Structure formats: C-alpha cells, structure tokens
Amino acid sequence: MNGQSKGEEASCFLKTTQHQISIDAEETACGLWCFKGPILQKFANKKAYVILYGLLGCVFSASFAYFNGTITTLEKRFKIPSRTTGIISIGNDLSQLLMCVILSYYTGRAHRPRWMALGMYTVVLFCFLTALPHFLYGAGADALFLTEEFQVTANTSINVLLNTPKKNLCTNETSKESLCENESGSYSPQLILFAAQFISGIGGSLYYTLGVSYMDDNIKRSKTPALFSFSYFIRMLGPAIGHGLASICLKIYIAPTLTPMIDNTDPRWLGAWWLGWIILAFILLIFASLLALFPKTLPRAAIRKEVKRQASKIGNVTTELEPLPSLKDMIKTFKRLSSNKTLMLNNFAAIFYFLGYMPYWIFLPKYIETQYKQSASISSLITGSAGLIFSAIGILLSGIIISKFKPRARYLAAWNVVVGAISVLGIISYAFLGCSNNESSFFSNGEISTVTECSSNCHCNFVKYNPVCSSDGTTTFVSACHAGCKKVMNINESEIFTECSCVTNDNISVGVDFVVPGSCPVDCLSQFYIFLGVVCMLKFSGATGRAANFLVTVRCVEEKDKSVAMGFGLMLMSLCAFVPSPILFGIIMG
Known part of the structure; x- marks a missing residue:
C-alpha cells in the first residue's frame, strides 16, 4: 500500500507540475552574446534543430561529394596518381582516429551546439584550403596553352598549332625523350590538400557524434526514429548537390576569364574545380553560425528532465551524479563500451561494410568515366543524382515503420544483415555489367x-x-x-x-x-542503364538500414555514454575501414 501511494503521488506530481517546474534559463536560452531575444527563443524547438541539423549535414556531405566529383580533374591538373589521391582522402579519417573519441568525451557534456558550430568552422577552413592550390599555382601551362588568349599573346598561333604537337609525334631520334613532357606533380598542392582533409575530420567527428546525441537527448524516444530519418533525408540531398555542383563547375573552363579552343568533351579539358569550394564555404559558414545559437538543452527537454528528477525524489529514488570529465573516468568509460557486446558487434559490422563501400563511393565518378566512357561532368552528375529518390524513400519509410511498429532491437539488427547481403550481391554484379572496350x-x-x-x-x-x-x-x-x-x-x-x-x-x-x-565512341548505354538500376536498388536497401543502425547504437548504451559511443564507433571505423580502404583501392586502381 505504501508503494502504491507513493506511485500515485509521483503520478499526480507529474501532472500538476508541468507548468510550474523551474528550469535553468541560461541553459535553455537561444542565442549568443548580443544575439538573444524572444524572437530567437521561438526557434528553440526540436523541429527547428532537426531541419537546421539536416541542412548543415546536407552542405557538409555535399563538400565531400564535390571532392569526389572533381578528383579526376585534380589528378589531371596537378598530376596526382590515384594511389596518392587515396592517401589524401584519408586525411580526415586520420584526424577522426586521433581526436574523435577524446573530443566526444569532453564535449559530450558541454554546450554541444556551439561545439558542433566550431567543428563546422574547421570544415569552412577545409573548403578554402582545398581551393587554395588554384590561387597559388593558377590554371597550369597545359590549360593556358589551349586558350585563344595564350596564342594571341605569344603571337605564334599558327606556329604553335603546327609545331608544338610535334612533341607528341613519332620520331626515330633517340633524343626524343628530352623533347617529350616528363612533368611530375608538385608535392606542395598535395600537402595542402592533405592538410585540408585532416582539418575537416575534426569538424566531421563533432558534427556526427554530438549532433545525434543532442537530438536523441532532446526528443521523445517515440519520435526519435521519424525525426532522425527526416534529418538524414535532408542530409542525403548533399551528395546530389555536391556532384551536381561539380558537374556545373566542371563545364566551366578552369580559367573562366579565358576562351578555350576545345570543349568539355575533349580529354584535355580542365573544369573550374576550385569554384565550388568557395560557394560551399560561405554556405557552411552561415549554417554553422545559426547552429551556434541553439541552447545547451531545448526547453521542453529540460522540463522533462526536471520533472523526472523531482519525481525520483518523491519515489525515494537516488540519482547518481555524473562524474566530472577526467582521464580516469574516460578510461573507465572506454572499458565499459568495449565490454558492450551489442555495441561492438554493431561496430564491427559497420567496419566491414564501409571497408568496401568507401573506396567504391570515392572512385565511382572515375569508374563511370573509364568504364562507361562518360565525361567528368556527366559522371559527377550521375553519381550524385542516381538513386536519390530511392534513398529518400528508403530512409523515410524505415523511420515511419520503426516509429509506428517499434520493432525489437533483434529484428533491427537482423534487417541490417539482410541489407549487407543485398549490398554485397549488388556490388559483385558490377563485374558483369562492364562496357566492352572498342x-x-x-x-x-x-x-x-x-x-x-x-x-x-x-x-x-x-x-x-x-x-x-x-x-x-x-x-x-x-x-x-x-x-x-x-x-x-x-x-x-x-x-x-x-x-x-x-x-x-x-x-x-x-x-x-x-x-x-579523342577516344573512339563506344556504344554502351544499355549496360550503363542497367548499372544505374542496380545503383538505385542498393541506394534504397542501404537507406532502410540507417535508422536501425543508429537506434541500435544509442539504445544499447547508457544515456551518459551516447556521445562517447558514437565517437568510439567512429574511431574504430576510421582505424579499420576509412583509413586503409582508400589506400588499398587507390593502389589497385593505379
């Protein structure tokens, strides 16, 4: 009877104190410094956060898709071999490997929106640094030679057209080697590109680990799958936007103020790969600044936590105080996560998946160019847009189904196994969908x-x-x-x-x-359309497993370990998948 009366008392308390509970105004205030007020406070809600978080992720993922879409142009301009490109692309994974766990541990209990914004500022720096080699080294002699202005300035247009190509002609002279171009790529642009990638990894780790845990902590559990799926759907627009932007920029000559004597179908064409980085940097700067204005805890979430705390007092339930961040507690946290079988098995499954998926995604535009004889512009556009509708349907459908039927974690994990099997079979089928060379x-x-x-x-x-x-x-x-x-x-x-x-x-x-x-034309449209069909199928099946994988990760650990669990999983994937896979496949591709 005594226990029942206490339960009724707690229930009554929950109903009567919803509008009387006092919360920390500073913790729930929306704004920063002088940018505060009731107008901004209206946006301190879960819908505004989910939308902004999704938009920021959209531009963030667009930046990496843009890098993938312009890889072949970068390789041509700075004469970078594919194996070096693979090393450059793992720069962000190295920084995640070294810093993501520590950052997620110490910032997971701090003001997460501001830390996420700070991380996004490093991505802005990444965009500017990636574009920097163009402003330091220009369009390059090969590109300038193919412009009308260069021919007029040299006042040798006829002689250049007639005589210069002789360097590429057959000769019986043994001194031919000295006439031919034996130009190797400079290491300086490659080091700048690697440094930019390394810096971006800091922002990426903060965005993923803190953003997801902040969402899960400030939204009711019943609504988390649907809202997570919605934010992920917005983020999924990023690759399409990134590759679309790459397609547009690559149609512009690398030196826009000059008049090229060739069109973008010529293999010597170099597009304005640097232009998109400037656009992406300014958009990221705006969205990151808006994210910094969000409060440490959303008001409704703060009320729910305070009500729960007050109710635990009435029920004589003692709440354990969270220890302050320290090296000793961090080691203890890592041991706790390492002994979590569900978390570790889920992480190892993701490792094997991304070990094959990441290089496939990075080199997909180059694969389309070489295998299906498409231009760099078209390859970037197709890579970003193909399967977008199917991915959107998959992520939204899975989120709605999980929110409505609330399947057990065992069923969610089983579905991820099915998704992995479909992905393996689909990628293997690419070996039989190639375009026969002329x-x-x-x-x-x-x-x-x-x-x-x-x-x-x-x-x-x-x-x-x-x-x-x-x-x-x-x-x-x-x-x-x-x-x-x-x-x-x-x-x-x-x-x-x-x-x-x-x-x-x-x-x-x-x-x-x-x-x-130019290369001889090859008719392989039928094989190319079949290839796109398989890509769309894989996009749909892969998207249905995103929400399930996220829920397994955040639900199998304690609430205080959510951010660290995300960072811990990201560190393992960087160590075992993100870092070695681009290098391995870059060596294979040559």
Whole structure:
C-alpha cells in the first residue's frame, strides 16, 4: 500500500507540475552574446534543430561529394596518381582516429551546439584550403596553352598549332625523350590538400557524434526514429548537390576569364574545380553560425528532465551524479563500451561494410568515366543524382515503420544483415555489367600495352596520355605518337595526324593512315542503364538500414555514454575501414 501511494503521488506530481517546474534559463536560452531575444527563443524547438541539423549535414556531405566529383580533374591538373589521391582522402579519417573519441568525451557534456558550430568552422577552413592550390599555382601551362588568349599573346598561333604537337609525334631520334613532357606533380598542392582533409575530420567527428546525441537527448524516444530519418533525408540531398555542383563547375573552363579552343568533351579539358569550394564555404559558414545559437538543452527537454528528477525524489529514488570529465573516468568509460557486446558487434559490422563501400563511393565518378566512357561532368552528375529518390524513400519509410511498429532491437539488427547481403550481391554484379572496350592499342588481353610493334621505334615512353582515334573509328591509341604518326595538319581549326604507321598496318583495307584527337565512341548505354538500376536498388536497401543502425547504437548504451559511443564507433571505423580502404583501392586502381 505504501508503494502504491507513493506511485500515485509521483503520478499526480507529474501532472500538476508541468507548468510550474523551474528550469535553468541560461541553459535553455537561444542565442549568443548580443544575439538573444524572444524572437530567437521561438526557434528553440526540436523541429527547428532537426531541419537546421539536416541542412548543415546536407552542405557538409555535399563538400565531400564535390571532392569526389572533381578528383579526376585534380589528378589531371596537378598530376596526382590515384594511389596518392587515396592517401589524401584519408586525411580526415586520420584526424577522426586521433581526436574523435577524446573530443566526444569532453564535449559530450558541454554546450554541444556551439561545439558542433566550431567543428563546422574547421570544415569552412577545409573548403578554402582545398581551393587554395588554384590561387597559388593558377590554371597550369597545359590549360593556358589551349586558350585563344595564350596564342594571341605569344603571337605564334599558327606556329604553335603546327609545331608544338610535334612533341607528341613519332620520331626515330633517340633524343626524343628530352623533347617529350616528363612533368611530375608538385608535392606542395598535395600537402595542402592533405592538410585540408585532416582539418575537416575534426569538424566531421563533432558534427556526427554530438549532433545525434543532442537530438536523441532532446526528443521523445517515440519520435526519435521519424525525426532522425527526416534529418538524414535532408542530409542525403548533399551528395546530389555536391556532384551536381561539380558537374556545373566542371563545364566551366578552369580559367573562366579565358576562351578555350576545345570543349568539355575533349580529354584535355580542365573544369573550374576550385569554384565550388568557395560557394560551399560561405554556405557552411552561415549554417554553422545559426547552429551556434541553439541552447545547451531545448526547453521542453529540460522540463522533462526536471520533472523526472523531482519525481525520483518523491519515489525515494537516488540519482547518481555524473562524474566530472577526467582521464580516469574516460578510461573507465572506454572499458565499459568495449565490454558492450551489442555495441561492438554493431561496430564491427559497420567496419566491414564501409571497408568496401568507401573506396567504391570515392572512385565511382572515375569508374563511370573509364568504364562507361562518360565525361567528368556527366559522371559527377550521375553519381550524385542516381538513386536519390530511392534513398529518400528508403530512409523515410524505415523511420515511419520503426516509429509506428517499434520493432525489437533483434529484428533491427537482423534487417541490417539482410541489407549487407543485398549490398554485397549488388556490388559483385558490377563485374558483369562492364562496357566492352572498342579495339584499343593499349589494351591486350585485359592488360595495358602502350608499346606495339608498329610504334616500337617512336620513343613514346614520356608522351602524356592524349588519346586519338583511327579514321575508321575502331581503334583508340594512347597518343598520336603511339599510333606512329609523323605529321600533323590543321584543317578547319581541327588537328589531324597523318602518316600513322599503326593505322596503315592494322587497317590496310581502309586505305587511309590518319587519326583524330579523342577516344573512339563506344556504344554502351544499355549496360550503363542497367548499372544505374542496380545503383538505385542498393541506394534504397542501404537507406532502410540507417535508422536501425543508429537506434541500435544509442539504445544499447547508457544515456551518459551516447556521445562517447558514437565517437568510439567512429574511431574504430576510421582505424579499420576509412583509413586503409582508400589506400588499398587507390593502389589497385593505379
């Protein structure tokens, strides 16, 4: 009877003190310094936070998608090999590996919105640093040479068009090596790009670990899956925006004030890869500043916590005070998380998934360019937009289903296993969806073979990749030199390479011996559409597991460990997946 009366008393207290409870006004005040007031306080609610958090994540993910979409242009401009690009791309994962756990532990109990905003300011710096090499080193000699202004300034337009390409022609001189371009990429731009990636990892770790825990702590548990899915849906627009922005910028010449003599279908075209970073930096700066205005705790959440605390007093339930952040407590927290079997198994499952997914996502634009013969602009656009609708449907549908039916954690984990199996089968199917190459002089039994018998005496080892197509449109050569061409003609402002020994030897029946710049056209649209269909299916299935994976992580740990658990999982994924996978696949791709 005594216990029942205490329960009734506590229940009565909960009903009568909702409007009488006193909370810390400073903790729930929306604004910063002089930017405070009742107008801003109206936005101190879960809906405003979820929308802003999603928009910030949208631009944040757009920045990394933009980097992926401009990788091939960066490699061409600064002559960076793919294996080096893989090392550059893990810079942010290294910083997450070194700092995310410590940051999430010490900032998880502080003013999380302001720490998230500070992290986003580092991403703004990342955007400016990534664009910096263009302003330090310019468009490059290769790009300037292909502009009308360069030809007029040199006052040698005719001579340049007629004589300069001879460096790429066949010659029997042994001194050919000195005439060819043997230019290696400078290490300075690569170091700047790596430093930018390293800095961005700090902001990324704070955004993911603190943002999700803040959402879960300030929203009712029954509404968390739906609102998390909604914020994730907004963030999912980021890759589409990033690749779309990359597509637009790459259609603009790398030096917008100059007039190029080629169009964006030419393999020598370099787009304005640096322009998008300036746009993304200013948008991130605005959204991050708005996020800093949110209170430490949302007012309604603060009321619920105070009511719960007061009710525990009436029920004679002692609440354990949280220890102050310290090295001793941090080590104890890590031991507690390491012994959590559910958390660790969920983390290891994510590690194996991202070990294969991350390099696939990073190099997908380059894969589309090389495998399906698409331009850099189109590859970036397709990578970002394909499957967006299916991803949106998947994340929203899963959030609604989880909120309505409230499935057990066992069922959520089982569905993640199904999603992983579908992803593996889908990615394996890519091996059977490739586009068959046209006859290429540099492909022999699936291996690159740049030297053929007909051009073995042409000294082409140091000629850069500048593909040409035979007159009958069937064979692509690495360059005019590799085709054995000895002369060049300029007809109607178009170059034609003549007296090509490889064309004469391989195509005697044609009766011509010339090649034209550019790769030969290849018809592989049907394979490409099937590839897009598989991508859309994988996007949908993968999106349905996002909300489930998030709930498993935050529900299997104590409330005080949510931020640290997110950081701990991020550290493990950086160590075992994010860091080694781009390097491994970069070496494989060459």
